[in-house]
Amino acid sequence: MRRSDKEIHDASLLQSVLDEAPVCRLGLCRDNVPYVVPMNFAYRDNTIYLHAAPEGKKLDMIRANPLVCFEVEHRTELVSAEAPCNWGMRYYSIIGWGNASLIEDQAGKAEALNVIMEKYAGQGAYSFPVDALEKIVVIKIRVTGMTGKKSGY
Numbered sequence: 001m002r003r004s005d006k007e008i009h010d011a012s013l014l015q016s017v018l019d020e021a022p023v024c025r026l027g028l029c030r031d032n033v034p035y036v037v038p039m040n041f042a043y044r045d046n047t048i049y050l051h052a053a054p055e056g057k058k059l060d061m062i063r064a065n066p067l068v069c070f071e072v073e074h075r076t077e078l079v080s081a082e083a084p085c086n087w088g089m090r091y092y093s094i095i096g097w098g099n100a101s102l103i104e105d106q107a108g109k110a111e112a113l114n115v116i117m118e119k120y121a122g123q124g125a126y127s128f129p130v131d132a133l134e135k136i137v138v139i140k141i142r143v144t145g146m147t148g149k150k151s152g153y
């Protein structure tokens with residue numbers, strides 16, 4: 001990272017950015033054509049979980065090429081100033097890479113959805129009707145690397 005003074009090295013801070021950030025921007029690539037799609041997500045044990053309808057462009061792309069990139073950010077704030085060149089943003093952000101696979105069995109989907117629910121709704125043992133589970137797939141990303149950056153904090 002060019003601005004090494006802004007790099008986040010603290011693993012607990014990286015974890016808290018991933019816990020607090022509401023949206024993950026998932027980057028995919030097929031036949032040299034990139035695609036970025038925003039999604040809700042949860043991170044646990046070096047793994048990102050996302051849920052989706054069982055069809056669509058992002059799933060076609062993951063099936064064709066499971067190598068993904070992702071970005072999340074937290075506490076973004078515009079910083080205003082007198083001089084145009086002094087405007088900026090405060091933020092925490094993470095960029096990472098990983099291998100995506102699809103969880104298509106009911107028990108695996110319920111377990112992953114529970115991780116997602118716990119992130120957004122708090123600790124609990126959530127139950128998911130079978131017909132609802134049938135309408136979704138879970139994207140599981142085994143994270144192979146990530147970097148964190150903070151600015152203005």
Ligand SMILES: Cc1cc2nc3c(=O)[nH]c(=O)nc-3n(C[C@H](O)[C@H](O)[C@H](O)COP(=O)(O)OP(=O)(O)OC[C@H]3O[C@@H](n4cnc5c(N)ncnc54)[C@H](O)[C@@H]3O)c2cc1C
Nearest residue numbers: 023035037038039040041050051052053055056057058059
């Ligand atoms: C904050 C946020 C959170 C979201 N959370 C989830 C989630 O958890 N799970 C989930 O499945 N979806 C979520 N979505 C919707 C998601 O961004 C996609 O629209 C959706 O998943 C369909 O993606 P797809 O690749 O299957 O697109 P398809 O339905 O196959 O459509 C493909 C085409 O539609 C266009 N397109 C698709 N999505 C978008 C978009 N968001 N904005 C503009 N154009 C688009 C693109 O041009 C793309 O080429 C979220 C969106 C937002 C903004």
